[in-house]
Amino acid sequence: MKRWWHRWIRTPGELRAMGVVGINMRNARFLLPNNPRKLYDLVDNKIRTKQLAIDHKMAVPETYAVVRNPHDTSVLEKLLKGRESFVIKPARGSGGKGVLVIVAREGGYFIKPSGSRLTLDELKHHCSNILAGLFSLGGRRDVGLIEYRVHPAKVLTEISFQGAPDIRVVMLKGYPVMAMLRAATRESDGRANLHQGAIGIGIDLATGRTVRAVHHGHPIERHPDLKVPVVGVQLPHWDAILDIAVTCHEMTRLGYLGVDIMIDEDLGPLMIEVNARPGLAIQLANGVGLMRRLEPALERSQSHPHDSHDQKIAFSREAFGVKLSAP
């Protein structure tokens, strides 16, 4: 029953009927009541988040060095000694801003995933930009983090153009409600932002299989550049991934959060960052309105206030898994 206006807009009534959550509703009903302001710094500062994760025995990429002041910048070469590949990122960055990935060294040059070369001076300049707060929220002074570069599992590199895909799990009160995989395309230039042309792939919470993919809002079956199927892919270590996600809720106490996870070929799933303001594109990738998941999770948290870690995972898998329609 497609009407002529559906080419341009959906009416609010239709969106509400499908359980789509808008920014205003996310903020007013889920973010503000569940995420007390004082907890934000735990997740806005990656160094703190990482330390917290290590305290909770969670796997995170190893930190090689922290660039805290201009002196550290000037001895960058020493800090990077013996490191072939690594990632430099701002501790307070958001939305992937300021993340610099180096995959190899060649003579005096550092190679990015796209193949372009950077000199040591350019790396130093990037570090001083981080220190000056160029990429941090509100432009406050920041520190840079040099850490292990994740070597993504082969299943994942096969469905992403250059960039390393990451998994985002959104949770309410510790119940995983939705998950997606973000894979880069030629158009998105190694980035994982959906509105820049990356593809969003919905994941079945029960099994960890990809169930649906969208590119620019339209459902697709195959990767636009690589032509490989992106639907029906089984992600490895799914149990461990859900376990990491729920542990992130326990360690931060944030009621509504998104956890970014990458799967390393050798080390398995690694927690990359926790996001206190996860976006809404995940509903497009899954083809499910977030309200469909958030409300049952809220009810469950009220009816069973003492659910354990494993009970939460079990509930989510049971309630939010994709039901295969009977043949």
Next chain:
Amino acid sequence: MASRIKLLFVVIVLVLIGGGIAAYKNAVLGLPLRAGYLPPEWMIEAKLTFLADDEKVRAELSIPAAAVDEGLSPEAGSVGYNYYVEKDQGEYTAVWTSEKQSQNQALYYRINFLDRKKSGGEPIPHPGGGFPVPESPGFSGALEDGAKRVIQRAKAVSADPDSLFVGIFREVVAIQSSQEIGLLRARYEDEAGRGALTVLGIDLLNMAGVPARLAYGVKLEEARGGQQPTRLVEYYDGAYWKVRDPDDPGSTLDPSKIFVWHRGGGALFEVTGGESSKLSFTVTRDFIRPAEMANLRESPLVISTIFGLPASERDVFRYVVLIPLGAFVVVVMRNLVGIATLGTFMPVLLALALLEMKLESGLIMFTVIVTVGLWIRFLLSRLNMLVVPRVAACVVIVTLLMMVLSVVSYRLGMMDGLRITLFPMIILAWTIERMSLIWEEEGKRSAIMQVGGSVLVAVIAYSFMSVPQVKYWAFYFPELLLVLLACIILIGRYTGYRLSELVRFRDFKEV
């Protein structure tokens, strides 16, 4: 639910208070709710400020004869001063005296009038009869020779004092001046500073046998902040004293543009017992009749007492009360419509800047500065500079661009361009810096979308803020801001979809 009721309660209380005061003003004080079209009602306020020396103070301010003779509802304001008007041969002086004052002092004298046919610079006979005697400026040596040659040249082509006035001042203010004038100018600029050319012209006229002296006028144009008195020249044409503008010697004064405040040659103002005295004028056009204004000023409502403030202070509120309106537009555009903007209140500042100049020229200036600035900023980014120096470099670039644009637009005859100096520079520099970052990080599409969104919101806010009815309500019924506050609180609790989300999720289909 309880918080919902609290919210509704707050909203209703705000609306009742705001609306109630407005209704009271309308019903009891008779302040009309609808803005009438602008009545030609001018108000000029002279503000004399000085630092009193802890002793007897006597301040004198020359006031226009018309104010007293024609009764332009003159009013003088001051606390703790004895005040009277002294009349001396058709010239009036307001005098304030006080036994002991200290610290900053401000004295006010204001007049109201409708559009006048007369500027106040009309021919008047010499007071006390007889003829005035021109005062020789006492030139000597080379200066005297030069001055004589200038006068000879002007006299050769003039028939009467009027044409002599035109001849001399044309030569004095000309951009390409003769050698003699150049010599004289250099000497006067050393001594007299501002207004040196006017003094020079007056001296030359006197030397040529035409008595002349300084007069002062007030420009009838609304501008933010006070204006300095405009120097005019009064000269005796053989029968009458006349006033003309030395910058435009050929024409008589236009009563719709200027009001002659002081003539007669004496000092414009004088303060004894104080130092650093300064005089400035504030000119406003009021939307409502003075009688209604008086009601408002004497009403018991605290918020209305801003109308009892001196015009120079009150005038600031004309702009201040518009800022919440701009902020409201931003709230609506972001939370209900969902337009992405660069920073939250950049659009408000931009809209305020646009209010200062014409919309089109403002937008052209903004586009040119941001485009060129962005381009230069990209060139600079190759130098791998640190962040703070880079933003500072942006400020320098913006400043230079503004200067270039001002000069170019002046040469092209667009006077609006000159007002660009009021465009908030730091905002422009920061816009360029933020835009170039977004450009690099998220691509040019995001950058252009966000800046475009900011400009769009700014233009909408500007259009809203420049509706006469809206301005009128904001200024004369500031309590309606409480109603606006109630609306903002309601929007703050709006959890529905933004207009942009209806588009964003247009392809959303449940599976």
